[in-house]
Amino acid sequence: MNTQLRVDGAAVPEQKTSDLTKMNTQLFINGQFVDAKNGTTIDVLNPANGELITKIAAAEAEDVDIAVAAAQKAFPAWAETPAAERGRLLLKLADLIEENLEELAQLESLDTGHPIKDSRRLDVPRTAACFRYFGGMADKIEGSVIPVEQGFLNYTTREPIGVVGQIVPWNFPLMFTSWKLGPALAAGNVVVMKPSEITPLSTLKIAELIKKAGFPDGVVNIVPGYGHTAGQRLADHPEVGKISFTGSTQTGRNIVNASSGNLKRVQLELGGKGANIVFEDANLEAAVNGAAWAIFHNQGQACIAGSRLVLHEKIADQFLEKFIGLAKSIRLGNPLDPNTEMGPLTSEAHRDKVLAYAKIAEEQGGKVLLGGTAPQDESLKNGYYVLPTIVEAKVDDRVAQEEVFGPFVTVIRFKDDAEALAIANGTEYGLGSGLWTNNLQRAHLFAKKIKAGMCWINSYKRVNPGSPFGGVGKSGYGREMGFEAIHDYTEVKSVWVNVDAQVPPHFQRGE
Ligand code: NDP
Numbered sequence: 001m002n003t004q005l006r007v008d009g010a011a012v013p014e015q016k017t018s019d020l021t022k023m024n025t026q027l028f029i030n031g032q033f034v035d036a037k038n039g040t041t042i043d044v045l046n047p048a049n050g051e052l053i054t055k056i057a058a059a060e061a062e063d064v065d066i067a068v069a070a071a072q073k074a075f076p077a078w079a080e081t082p083a084a085e086r087g088r089l090l091l092k093l094a095d096l097i098e099e100n101l102e103e104l105a106q107l108e109s110l111d112t113g114h115p116i117k118d119s120r121r122l123d124v125p126r127t128a129a130c131f132r133y134f135g136g137m138a139d140k141i142e143g144s145v146i147p148v149e150q151g152f153l154n155y156t157t158r159e160p161i162g163v164v165g166q167i168v169p170w171n172f173p174l175m176f177t178s179w180k181l182g183p184a185l186a187a188g189n190v191v192v193m194k195p196s197e198i199t200p201l202s203t204l205k206i207a208e209l210i211k212k213a214g215f216p217d218g219v220v221n222i223v224p225g226y227g228h229t230a231g232q233r234l235a236d237h238p239e240v241g242k243i244s245f246t247g248s249t250q251t252g253r254n255i256v257n258a259s260s261g262n263l264k265r266v267q268l269e270l271g272g273k274g275a276n277i278v279f280e281d282a283n284l285e286a287a288v289n290g291a292a293w294a295i296f297h298n299q300g301q302a303c304i305a306g307s308r309l310v311l312h313e314k315i316a317d318q319f320l321e322k323f324i325g326l327a328k329s330i331r332l333g334n335p336l337d338p339n340t341e342m343g344p345l346t347s348e349a350h351r352d353k354v355l356a357y358a359k360i361a362e363e364q365g366g367k368v369l370l371g372g373t374a375p376q377d378e379s380l381k382n383g384y385y386v387l388p389t390i391v392e393a394k395v396d397d398r399v400a401q402e403e404v405f406g407p408f409v410t411v412i413r414f415k416d417d418a419e420a421l422a423i424a425n426g427t428e429y430g431l432g433s434g435l436w437t438n439n440l441q442r443a444h445l446f447a448k449k450i451k452a453g454m455c456w457i458n459s460y461k462r463v464n465p466g467s468p469f470g471g472v473g474k475s476g477y478g479r480e481m482g483f484e485a486i487h488d489y490t491e492v493k494s495v496w497v498n499v500d501a502q503v504p505p506h507f508q509r510g511e
Contacts, residue, residue, distance in 0.1 A: 028207035030070035031217030059225035061233040067221035071190040074218030083139040090135030113343035133465035134182030151501025158490035160188035165234035170196035183485035200224035267478030271403040272431030275424035276306030282436035294460040304432030327388040344383040351384035354406030366393035431471035
């Protein structure tokens, strides 16, 4: 099932479209590209104009079962493969991703709406860097020696879990593929991954590169499909030992319930409502720029987005004047145009959900300071675009509490540090957070007291494969990236050896 992919829309320089036409759109199971058993397909739409890009095979429960069986079969040999060899394959995959940078960047932008300049400069390089980091780590996964009582040696080893199910959302499909595959494979697990059916193309391209890199058949299986069928089956499959999920809090809950049958391990990276606090002593230019990046990068479709802008009342008006000016100047356009700074949202349903929040804000007495609608520009009318939106609201309003997941920021003012901290910690989420201040003591105190998995000081949204990523509260549990991810993808075994212990018999028996 090789389908023609079309790149529509505005002038698109530096294209390499010939490669796109060869792209595979089937499931990747046991090292082969295959149709779904019942032959169903899913339409993949271009968010910039609503037109069909291609159709992909749609995995259902039966296909997931076949993929899990293939992974199970591949597991013993993969787990026994020397760690340095597993690492070598991951490094080879990183090289192949870099060799295919342009094609992957175009696919990601076409499918998700990411501006091409971000796909080229961030998504693809970060994906390669993540595979490279875990490739380097594969042969450095160590246990420890624990000082126990005299005469005994006690040491730990880290063993792979087995078959791991990974469910990837639509907002950063390429990067999240590496965040999940990298540590799982380095640690010796085998994988069945379900990309979102909305944005599966870059992950299917990664499947091709996995085959080309020489990974053994069955070690990685990619099965795009709907959440309620393919995703649900992965979550409740009795032979899957762990699920790694990124998505909404509600689906995270469903996954925990589905996982209870075989008590599989679950790692959840869920929503967020990141507080980005600007204190009165902050460098305003830097803070304005950082706050814009925090919310408008990828059209705000990021769990770590700085979607609550918490401003000290002394600088709030001055800050907002500059911030609104910057937001107005952001160039919306075709994601494949290198001048575009904000593309469309990824799906029509999601665009409608984001726009509805502008009305919700007003109904609760909030004030829309900018945007809140789709752009009027004729050339954008068929795409799922939303203007940069800035709303001022009260701390308990829905737009200050719920994840909007769009280019939509809620401004809240504060008087003093205590109030800033209460606002920052005043949601059920706890993922990303940021603060802008020149007061060192305050910066570290907030970093300690803020309820979040990540805190950026005088910056926002930094990620690195070595730095653990994850949240607390309704933002989920477990960590991706860094050595923490290896912990999440391994089981610890404690081994006791009697090296010189004279242990009296427990049971004395007569001669
Ligand atoms: P979901 O949580 O429903 O989807 C995320 C992934 O989970 C998709 O691959 C989805 O498949 C799959 N899925 C859905 N239902 C199940 C299930 N029962 N079992 C297993 N997998 C399932 O998020 P939405 O796409 O509906 O987005 C809703 C909101 O979630 C967003 O507005 C945003 O607030 C948040 N979100 C957060 C993300 C993050 O990065 N933390 C990423 C995406 C969304 P399918 O696409 O077929 O439904």
